[in-house]
Amino acid sequence: MKNFIFLIIAIFFLSVIPTTRVQACHLTINKIGDGTGVVTGAGSYSVGNIVNPTATPDTSSTFGGWSGDCTGSSQTTSVTIVNPAETLCKATFNLKTFILTVGKTGTGDGTVSGSGTFNYGTTQTATATPNAGSTFDGWSGDCSVSGSVLMDAAKTCTATFSLIPAISYTVISSKVGSGTITPASQSATSGSNVIFTVTPDSGYTATIGGTCLAGSLVGTTYTTGSITGDCEVIATFTAVPKDSYVLIINTLGTGTGVVTGAGTYSSGTVVTAIATPNTDSTFTVWSDNCPGGVVTMTSNITCTATFILKPVLGCLDNSATNYNSLATQNDGSCIYTQTHHYTSSGSIPFPVVISAPVGQVLGAETTCGIYVDKFVRRGYNNDVETVKKIQNFLNDYMSSGLTVDGIYGLKTEQAVKNFQVKHADKVLEPWGLKAPTGIFYLTTQTEVNNIMCPVLNLPIPELVPLSQNSSLFNKGLVKGVSTFTNIKFPKTGISNELMNNETVNVVSPTITEETPAMSFRLSIPKINVDASLESVKVQKNGAMGVPVNIKNVGWLNQSSIPGEIGTSVIDGHSGWKNKTPVVFDNLILLKKGDNIYIKDDKGKIDTFVVQNIKRYPVTTENTQEVFFSNDGESHLNLITCTGTWNKKLGTHSQRLVVFADKVK
Numbered sequence: 001m002k003n004f005i006f007l008i009i010a011i012f013f014l015s016v017i018p019t020t021r022v023q024a025c026h027l028t029i030n031k032i033g034d035g036t037g038v039v040t041g042a043g044s045y046s047v048g049n050i051v052n053p054t055a056t057p058d059t060s061s062t063f064g065g066w067s068g069d070c071t072g073s074s075q076t077t078s079v080t081i082v083n084p085a086e087t088l089c090k091a092t093f094n095l096k097t098f099i100l101t102v103g104k105t106g107t108g109d110g111t112v113s114g115s116g117t118f119n120y121g122t123t124q125t126a127t128a129t130p131n132a133g134s135t136f137d138g139w140s141g142d143c144s145v146s147g148s149v150l151m152d153a154a155k156t157c158t159a160t161f162s163l164i165p166a167i168s169y170t171v172i173s174s175k176v177g178s179g180t181i182t183p184a185s186q187s188a189t190s191g192s193n194v195i196f197t198v199t200p201d202s203g204y205t206a207t208i209g210g211t212c213l214a215g216s217l218v219g220t221t222y223t224t225g226s227i228t229g230d231c232e233v234i235a236t237f238t239a240v241p242k243d244s245y246v247l248i249i250n251t252l253g254t255g256t257g258v259v260t261g262a263g264t265y266s267s268g269t270v271v272t273a274i275a276t277p278n279t280d281s282t283f284t285v286w287s288d289n290c291p292g293g294v295v296t297m298t299s300n301i302t303c304t305a306t307f308i309l310k311p312v313l314g315c316l317d318n319s320a321t322n323y324n325s326l327a328t329q330n331d332g333s334c335i336y337t338q339t340h341h342y343t344s345s346g347s348i349p350f351p352v353v354i355s356a357p358v359g360q361v362l363g364a365e366t367t368c369g370i371y372v373d374k375f376v377r378r379g380y381n382n383d384v385e386t387v388k389k390i391q392n393f394l395n396d397y398m399s400s401g402l403t404v405d406g407i408y409g410l411k412t413e414q415a416v417k418n419f420q421v422k423h424a425d426k427v428l429e430p431w432g433l434k435a436p437t438g439i440f441y442l443t444t445q446t447e448v449n450n451i452m453c454p455v456l457n458l459p460i461p462e463l464v465p466l467s468q469n470s471s472l473f474n475k476g477l478v479k480g481v482s483t484f485t486n487i488k489f490p491k492t493g494i495s496n497e498l499m500n501n502e503t504v505n506v507v508s509p510t511i512t513e514e515t516p517a518m519s520f521r522l523s524i525p526k527i528n529v530d531a532s533l534e535s536v537k538v539q540k541n542g543a544m545g546v547p548v549n550i551k552n553v554g555w556l557n558q559s560s561i562p563g564e565i566g567t568s569v570i571d572g573h574s575g576w577k578n579k580t581p582v583v584f585d586n587l588i589l590l591k592k593g594d595n596i597y598i599k600d601d602k603g604k605i606d607t608f609v610v611q612n613i614k615r616y617p618v619t620t621e622n623t624q625e626v627f628f629s630n631d632g633e634s635h636l637n638l639i640t641c642t643g644t645w646n647k648k649l650g651t652h653s654q655r656l657v658v659f660a661d662k663v664k
Helices: 002-016 384-398 410-422 442-452
Strands: 024-032 037-040 043-046 054-057 061-068 086-095 097-105 110-113 116-119 123-125 127-130 134-141 148-150 155-163 168-176 179-182 185-189 195-200 204-210 216-218 221-223 231-239 244-252 257-260 263-266 270-272 274-277 281-286 294-296 301-309 335-339 365-369 521-524 529-536 553-556 566-571 595-599 605-617 634-646 651-662
Touching (some): 024 037, 179 231, 274 281, 384 410, 384 442, 605 634
Parallel strands (some): 097 155, 244 301, 529 553
Antiparallel strands (some): 024 043, 037 054, 168 185, 216 221, 244 263, 521 529, 634 651
16 A cells, blocks of 8 residues: 555656657748759758758759858858758759850951840850842851851850952953053953043044943043943044034042033034932032033033032031941030039039029939030021020029120120120230120130030130121121111101191110110211211101101111111101201212211221112112122111101101221
8 A cells, every 4th residue: 555655656756757859840942033943951940950952953053152041152051050940041053154256367357246245045046148249158167057056155256258359350442543541451350440541632522332331431530330341432632623622521629420511512612511420429619610510612612610529517526426437527416424523612613504494403314415505696697596505504603684685785785795704815815805796706606615515625616707797797787677678767867848836756775774775976067967876776656766856866886886887877857847957968979989988986987988878769668789798898778767748658758878988
């Protein structure tokens, strides 16, 4: 009984004493990457076990290393099981890539393609295209006959090109009559041209025939058509009939073209030679003895037509994004891409954005190029869009506050002068000037373009005097007048025949910032005129405005400044009511040869001499000769009323115009 009790007690204690269990952990191995391979070592392990997983890549792949709970680049790594849950290792396999190099060899030439880097196991195809005059003979290296290659290693394929042997033909020459043709025989390849010298004896002329394709005879040089086989050139020399003469036409210059008209003509025949340039050329001029290509045959004559190659316009700067390797003449179209970082202390105090709105994010990529490509001058028929660009620039860069209307008036001119002073070292000093001109010309244009696109870094241009470049400016009136024939004559006078109780409305100019009074004076000693100039403009009714003060004269502010190149137009009243004396009462007394003087604001006096005096009906439509000139000279035209009073029109029936030219 005692022993049984002890047994029960022992069983009880054994049942309450804890036992130690060994916990199993799992090792998982995943494969990642675009390659393939085999991994070993995955399974269940106890905590603390050290496991050596292994990654073996397939033939198409390489092992890229371990990640996750495993590390290292060797195919076999080591990991200690410490996680009571799961241990995860990742083996990276990368698909192999190989380089295919495609080249060419041989005596011929062509283009090849197909080079690159490709994945293991892919099949690539190289291509070969022979140039004209060459043949493709086949592939060597790793490519098959068709150019295909299996990329299981780095491969090289080479295309062989051979020149096609030139086919040689014989071209012979012969003659009929008095003259020579040389050489007697030549060899020529297929498709080429052959040149012979054909010289008629004195009194003879030549014509060409034969079995070769027809060519052209220019002077004494005959060029065949394309040679396609053995052939013969036959020169036939024919005596020139008495009282007949030979016209020979030669060509000259870098270009090419076709001339017609050569031949034998009877004495006195008027012949018109024709020069037709080829598409890549331009005909420029006939020789002096053939003006316009027209000659009268009174002797044997040789005319020469000059052709020049057309320029290929484009960007010549190979640092520009639109560089044109075929261009022969720069057209100012170069575009550059750069990153601007603007600072308040930088040389550019505002964001220069050519193709993006103002306020572009700092550091953004900006594409820019030539901003202004035309010249501008007040009193000329300036390009409206160019003037708007200049006004926008001056508003942004100089805070000029200009109205962007495309009119190059006095306020815009003054803003340009302010810019010229600010950049005198680059705009004025190259000319040796100390005072601004207000003319938007070479150095001013260059400086603006450099500010708008600093990467251009344009140098100071060749300083061509303005007088030599006057043709680059459009002489005449500016925006507001579509043609020079629609400007109406001004109402410059009131008839003294009017009764005191009659009311007459005289059109007066509207004075604005663009039309301030001028400090110039007009002096005509012969008729006792010494008057100030008021600035007037073309009115809404199309007529030139008139001065407010009847003792002053009105200068059309859209014409040239008096004394500068172009036509300056000034009007003044005459025949005022009640016989009140006004400025141009005696303008009608001027004669050809009389002097007129203009004194500017600096005291400089320009002398003009009267050349002509004309009368025009007030309703004249075509007033171009009064308001416009393009001969590069300085003209001064004075206008006033004359004729009888027309009550219906409210003005005199005619306008008196005095035409004067500046004394050089």
